[in-house]
Amino acid sequence: MIIAFLMLLVFGAVRMRFEADLEAERKALYFHGAKFNLSLEERIGQMAFVAALSGFRGPIADGLWIYAHVLWEDVQWGRMKVAMDGATELQPRCIVFWENAGWHMAYNASVAAMEDKTQPRLALRVKAQHEYWRMGEDYFLRGIQNNPDSATLYTRLGSFYKEKLEDHAKAAWAYGEGAKLPNAPVFLHRFAAYQIAKIPGREREAYDLLKQYYLNGEDEQLPTLLTELGKLQEKLKIPPEQKIAIPSAPHP
Amino acid sequence: MATPAISIQNVTKVYPIPFKREKVTAVKDLSLTVEPGQVYGLLGPNGSGKSTTMKIVLGLVSPTSGTTEIFGRDSTAVASREEVGFLPENPYFYKYLTGEETLNFYGKLCGLSRARIRERSKELLKLVGLESAADRRLGGYSKGMLQRIGLAQAMIQEPRLLVLDEPTAGVDPAGSREIRDLILDFKTRGITVLLCSHLLEQVQEICDRIGILHRGAMIREGKLEDLISIQSQTELILENATPALLAEIQAMIAASPAKIVEQRKPQKTLERYFLDVTTDQP
Amino acid sequence: MTATATAPAPSTRHQIFSFTRVTAIASNTLLELVRLKVFYFLLIFGFIVIGISFFTSKMTFQEQHQALKSASLGAMSIFTWLLAVLATAMLLPKDIEDRTLYTILAKPVPRFEYLLGKFVGVLLLLFIALSLMSMLFLAVLYFAEQGAIEQTIRTTPPQDLPAALDQVHRSTFNSDLLPGIVVIYFKSALCAALTLLISTFASSSIFTVIVSVIAALIGHIQPIAREAYLSSGNAGPLAKAFFALVALAMPDLRALDLADDVIAGNVIPMLLFLKTIGLGSTYIGVYFLVGYFMFAGKEL
Numbered sequence: 016m017i018i019a020f021l022m023l024l025v026f027g028a029v030r031m032r033f034e035a036d037l038e039a040e041r042k043a044l045y046f047h048g049a050k051f052n053l054s055l056e057e058r059i060g061q062m063a064f065v066a067a068l069s070g071f072r073g074p075i076a077d078g079l080w081i082y083a084h085v086l087w088e089d090v091q092w093g094r095m096k097v098a099m100d101g102a103t104e105l106q107p108r109c110i111v112f113w114e115n116a117g118w119h120m121a122y123n124a125s126v127a128a129m130e131d132k133t134q135p136r137l138a139l140r141v142k143a144q145h146e147y148w149r150m151g152e153d154y155f156l157r158g159i160q161n162n163p164d165s166a167t168l169y170t171r172l173g174s175f176y177k178e179k180l181e182d183h184a185k186a187a188w189a190y191g192e193g194a195k196l197p198n199a200p201v202f203l204h205r206f207a208a209y210q211i212a213k214i215p216g217r218e219r220e221a222y223d224l225l226k227q228y229y230l231n232g233e234d235e236q237l238p239t240l241l242t243e244l245g246k247l248q249e250k251l252k253i254p255p256e257q258k259i260a261i262p263s264a265p266h267p
Numbered sequence: 268m269a270t271p272a273i274s275i276q277n278v279t280k281v282y283p284i285p286f287k288r289e290k291v292t293a294v295k296d297l298s299l300t301v302e303p304g305q306v307y308g309l310l311g312p313n314g315s316g317k318s319t320t321m322k323i324v325l326g327l328v329s330p331t332s333g334t335t336e337i338f339g340r341d342s343t344a345v346a347s348r349e350e351v352g353f354l355p356e357n358p359y360f361y362k363y364l365t366g367e368e369t370l371n372f373y374g375k376l377c378g379l380s381r382a383r384i385r386e387r388s389k390e391l392l393k394l395v396g397l398e399s400a401a402d403r404r405l406g407g408y409s410k411g412m413l414q415r416i417g418l419a420q421a422m423i424q425e426p427r428l429l430v431l432d433e434p435t436a437g438v439d440p441a442g443s444r445e446i447r448d449l450i451l452d453f454k455t456r457g458i459t460v461l462l463c464s465h466l467l468e469q470v471q472e473i474c475d476r477i478g479i480l481h482r483g484a485m486i487r488e489g490k491l492e493d494l495i496s497i498q499s500q501t502e503l504i505l506e507n508a509t510p511a512l513l514a515e516i517q518a519m520i521a522a523s524p525a526k527i528v529e530q531r532k533p534q535k536t537l538e539r540y541f542l543d544v545t546t547d548q549p
Numbered sequence: 550m551t552a553t554a555t556a557p558a559p560s561t562r563h564q565i566f567s568f569t570r571v572t573a574i575a576s577n578t579l580l581e582l583v584r585l586k587v588f589y590f591l592l593i594f595g596f597i598v599i600g601i602s603f604f605t606s607k608m609t610f611q612e613q614h615q616a617l618k619s620a621s622l623g624a625m626s627i628f629t630w631l632l633a634v635l636a637t638a639m640l641l642p643k644d645i646e647d648r649t650l651y652t653i654l655a656k657p658v659p660r661f662e663y664l665l666g667k668f669v670g671v672l673l674l675l676f677i678a679l680s681l682m683s684m685l686f687l688a689v690l691y692f693a694e695q696g697a698i699e700q701t702i703r704t705t706p707p708q709d710l711p712a713a714l715d716q717v718h719r720s721t722f723n724s725d726l727l728p729g730i731v732v733i734y735f736k737s738a739l740c741a742a743l744t745l746l747i748s749t750f751a752s753s754s755i756f757t758v759i760v761s762v763i764a765a766l767i768g769h770i771q772p773i774a775r776e777a778y779l780s781s782g783n784a785g786p787l788a789k790a791f792f793a794l795v796a797l798a799m800p801d802l803r804a805l806d807l808a809d810d811v812i813a814g815n816v817i818p819m820l821l822f823l824k825t826i827g828l829g830s831t832y833i834g835v836y837f838l839v840g841y842f843m844f845a846g847k848e849l
Contacts, residue, residue, distance in 0.1 A: 016750055016843070018842070019746075019750075019839050019842055019843050020798070022835075022839050022842070023797070023798055023835075023839060024797045024798060026835050027796065027797030027798055027799075028797055030801075030828070030831070031775060031779070031796060031797070033828065034772075034775065034801045034804055034828070035775060035776070035779060037804055037821075037824055037825070037828065038772055038801075038804065040821055040824075041804075041807075041810070041821065108809065282848070322651075322849065325651075325654075325655050326654075327651060327654055327655070327849045328848055328849060345563065345657050345658070345659045346563035346657060347657075348655060348656055348657040348658075349563055349657045351655060352655075353651065353652060353655035354652075355648040355651045355652060356648075357648070358648055358649075358652060359647035359648055359649060360649060360652070361577065361580075361581065361649065363580060363581070363584060364577075364580075372573055372577055373652070373656060375569055375570065375573035376570055376573055376574075376653060376656040376657075376658050377656050377657060378563070378564060378567060378569065378570070378657065417652075420652065421652075424656070430655075
């Protein structure tokens with residue numbers, strides 16, 4: 016039996032490099048070239064689930080998702096998070112789960128926390144709100160780790176930074192990363208530039224980007240871009256001969 | 268001189284016990300020879316090494332030391348089993364196969380052609396008296412029928428040697444008699460038989476030579492009649508002897524150094540009596 | 550009583566390897582296995598899951614037809630794996646207990662052919678089970694596609710219809726369904742070979758099943774151990790030794806899983822497919838040979 020075990024170990028040594036290369040090849044195919052960057056603990060957790068439930072994780076994840084929405088109706092945020100954690104764990108490649116889990120925490124739960132009439136102390140309501148923001152952000156970020164090829168999640172993350180945290184640097188980063196992906200919405204690179212424009216000291220950078228987009232053609236010469244370009248030209252005191260002519264809005 | 272059917276030379280088989288230093292010696296320096304055409308009875312109490320010896324002969328187990336040959340070929344070689352047919356104790360064949368399909372399966376394992384398998388199956392089913400049950404699944408066979416189909420599969424490739432382990436165990440007297448008659452029939456065809464059985468009366472009826480194993484070693488071996496006959500006594504069975512003749516014989520014996528140990532009417536065996544009364548009268 | 554004649558020597562010449570012997574054992578094994586109740590239970594459960602997925606896929610939040618494919622391919626994978634383990638685990642112990650092993654090996658049948666015949670019988674069983682489940686899956690997928698086509702025709706403007714219909718076709722019958730199913734077969738065959746190896750030294754069927762299931766579970770996380778071992782991380786020597794042992798001794802079952810790619814609609818390159826089944830075939834061959842090595846020395 017010892018000899019048989021040694022034979023298996025030798026076979027293991029021979030195939031190890033081949034399998035590592037094959038895995039890299041499969042990941043490149045699956046993630047469309049994007050880098051997959053989960054920690055060891057996260058991957059053990061996923062693989063254990065995968066091993067345990069194998070092909071049934073899809074239907075079970077759907078079941079948990081439905082349950083999460085039942086809990087939403089009952090305004091049970093804590094239990095809802097547990098159900099959403101299960102669904103995302105089982106189906107880490109389902110964008111909808113991450114996107115909506117993040118939205119529920121970052122938007123719905125955080126607003127509910129601020130309006131919680133059972134909590135008279137404002138400080139504690141704000142603390143809860145920030146806690147839900149952090150959970151929402153965590154969903155978006157873990158969703159991106161599992162789906163580094165998803166422009167949707169980068170878009171939602173950028174919107175979260177913009178609308179909730181008003182962190183324009185982070186929003187610009189998120190939009191910018193999403194814009195690099197092959198399936199990115201056409202507006203995302205402009206959104207990144209709009210956020211850069213709001214960061215003190217980076218107005219010039221934003222102006223250069225928006226000017227370049229303007230010069231790309233009519234498809235990019237949209238009202239928001241023109242408005243932002245005009246504001247930046249004023250702010251940066253661009254010499255008249257270098258300014259881009261911004262058409263004025265028609266009178267109603 | 269003909270090559271022995273079985274030649275066991277100084278065979279020892281030692282089994283290690285897992286996780287312990289001591290070992291079990293199942294067979295100890297065993298030597299025996301079975302000549303072609305003999306019916307050899309291998310006897311011994313449980314744990315004496317009979318099964319191990321049989322498995323070594325069949326090549327299912329390798330001896331720790333010593334050699335075993337079947338018609339001059341090393342028994343560990345797969346090719347040597349072309350010459351051997353084996354019926355294990357309480358065999359269990361595939362229930363879902365019919366008698367004919369079972370013989371077909373084993374015939375293919377022996378490398379026989381389809382035509383030859385068909386021919387042999389017909390012959391053997393007739394020989395063992397299972398022609399009418401050939402299309403019935405083995406799940407519906409009685410114990411005696413299973414033993415007989417077992418004998419048929421053992422014979423499928425016309426082996427020169429048959430190894431039978433308790434061929435009549437659990438079989439009723441009629442079935443048992445039929446199996447013994449078959450073994451005697453094999454003997455007249457020149458097939459060598461190695462027989463293991465606890466039913467000593469049956470062994471006595473059919474075996475030419477016996478070997479008795481005890482704790483892995485051969486303690487007695489030889490021709491049956493030589494081993495069990497009481498040398499100092501003579502049996503004389505008379506039919507239609509008159510009282511006067513008997514008196515004369517008794518007087519002669521009284522005048523000689525010999526003495527009468529017992530005088531009685533010979534008896535049928537209980538088995539003979541049972542068969543006589545249970546067999547349908549014409 | 551002495552013999553009046555000696556029996557003639559046999560007319561067959563022993564063949565070192567015989568396909569006839571192997572196929573006789575394989576077809577007999579298949580006949581035996583299709584009578585197992587567990588075969589029918591697993592098949593029926595597989596059918597139920599695939600059938601139900603047609604209805605549950607309408608309630609999903611996942612992409613169109615992804616849930617259907619996910620559940621069906623998952624059912625096919627898990628049920629053929631279970632069948633592989635359960636059917637293989639009882640092969641040797643049953644023959645030994647019934648002594649049919651002795652009647653077979655007492656014939657001029659090398660142990661290699663006996664084991665090969667048994668294994669081929671299991672492979673045939675897996676092929677039949679997977680083929681039946683695949684036919685149902687493709688039928689369910691076809692009906693789902695027809696439903697999606699009708700809905701698309703109803704709701705899509707005429708100028709966008711060709712593109713929309715094309716999208717429906719691509720989300721259902723993509724060309725990589727068949728390679729995905731083939732890889733499922735190889736994965737279950739690998740598990741059967743591993744189970745056969747374990748059964749050559751195991752003391753009972755239950756032990757074989759338990760060890761095979763554990764090995765399969767570890768096989769799904771083997772890539773992590775391999776990565777941890779190969780990377781220049783700061784794990785201690787004991788941890789590294791543990792990772793090495795798992796990476797070397799356990800099969801990489803994730804390598805034989807293209808279901809995620811099939812479900813996501815990715816085109817699987819032919820070279821990747823060939824490498825995957827090549828790896829699977831190598832696993833099967835090595836496990837079988839190591840199993841034979843164990844069986845050849847087994848005291849019966």
